[in-house]
Amino acid sequence: MNLYEETYRLTKQIPKGMVSTYGEIAKALGDIIASRAVGRMLNENPYEDVPCYRVIYSDGGVGGYAHGIEKKVEMLKRDGIEIINKKIDLKKYLFKDFKTSYPLKKLREEQEKLKEKLTLEDNFDLKTIAGMDVSYGKYAYGAYIEFDGSRIIKKKVVKAEIEFPYIPTYFAFRELPILQKLIKGEKPSIAMIDGNGLLHPRFFGLASHFGVLNELPTIGIAKKLLIGNIKQNDIFIGNKKVGRKINKIYVSPGNKISVATACKITKNYMKYTIPEPIRQAHILANEERRKNEG
DNA sequence: GCGACAG
DNA sequence: ATCTTGTCGC
Incomplete structure (x- = not known):
């Protein structure tokens, strides 16, 4: 599209x-x-x-x-x-x-359909954790970093054409093609994604979408609140709890994970304001963009 | 008129 | 995230 x-x-x-x-x-x-x-x-x-x-x-x-x-x-x-x-x-x-x-209507329907496969049940062994992010210039540059505990065991970058603009609540359709290229051949226990999971008007942000497509546990990490109300750091959409604010970031489960577990894992990686897997992926993606485009 | 709008 | 052609609701 x-x-x-x-x-x-x-x-x-x-x-x-x-x-x-x-x-x-x-x-x-x-x-x-x-x-x-x-x-x-x-x-x-x-x-x-x-x-x-x-x-x-x-x-x-x-x-x-x-x-x-x-x-x-x-x-x-x-x-x-x-x-x-x-x-x-x-x-x-x-x-x-x-x-x-009405192409965006079709994309909303795709989100609603795939949402049926989403689960918030914890069901994984935590061995390695991946961080993924994309940096944009003339092209999109994706970065993948995999941690075993606090040690980086894998780094990877990809370059792709940009085919979709940033549109609030349709962020997944901009970023998924790049994330799909990155995850090919990789099997982290869990992936941390820059963006939301359940914290989304249709309860299906990028982290959830990516998690369901790859049958992978995922955590969504956002730096700004897309939607919802905060009460004692819990984030609600209506009366549904969709995530939690941790320091300055908004954490929500993507797929195959609960709010509580998503928060617990995120806290373990909070060296700076952004969890380390995301921060490292962000740095690497930016480096790659600058290297290619100056 | 001003802020809100994942990146 | 970059670089600057929006809209709505408060």
């Missing part, structure tokens, strides 16, 4: 003499939450026949343009769009009748 291409395909549907908004394209992708990502994807658009200048803010403001706002205004006027007090009348010019298959 290349969401960049989907977005460009949708944008090309906006006819001359009409405009659309970042939010309307996001809705055509399947979720308004992607509106900011739509802006980013259009900013990176490489195709000359994609009319990015026809996409404006939801309040009628013209918005930005990679080639300069003046250029955007000029091209809109050439299309016959009136701009009064720097605003465009969306009642008059809005196009939102996109032909679309």
Whole structure:
């Protein structure tokens, strides 16, 4: 699923003499939450026949343009769009009748389906623990570090094309292709992943998704709270306990592990603010990106 | 108007 | 995570 291409395909549907908004394209992708990502994807658009200048803010403001706002205004006027007090009348010019298959809706359904295979039962021997992370530049650089106790026994990096932007709650679809490359041929007892597990609006964040796909115990580690309420460091979504805040990080079970065990293991690796397997993977992924891209 | 939005 | 084309709800 290349969401960049989907977005460009949708944008090309906006006819001359009409405009659309970042939010309307996001809705055509399947979720308004992607509106900011739509802006980013259009900013990176490489195709000359994609009319990015026809996409404006939801309040009628013209918005930005990679080639300069003046250029955007000029091209809109050439299309016959009136701009009064720097605003465009969306009642008059809005196009939102996109032909679309709502790709993000399909991805949500994939999360809901796979979620049936998730378990929070502890059922593993703790021998080795892996940390995994991805760093982004022109390409994505993934890093895998495996610990036996406090000793590093394996390091590995991969490089891949970026095919999906960061969209809150769809993070897995950006990062999974790289993590899948990394885990190939590896068998850690458990993997620590940068991102959430159960701590997710559909109770199926990256750590859970990755865990279920590989039938592996996983722990999700996030540096910011995506959703939920904190009471005495326990994290709740509604009245479901989905994780726990430990110092400055948010820990949630991915797969094949309980909240309590996920916390216990995480605490054992808290040398700095981020648990050591994640921290080491993060460093290695960044090093690899800098080495390749300067 | 300002903050929130896993990375 | 980088680098800066959003939207909504408080």
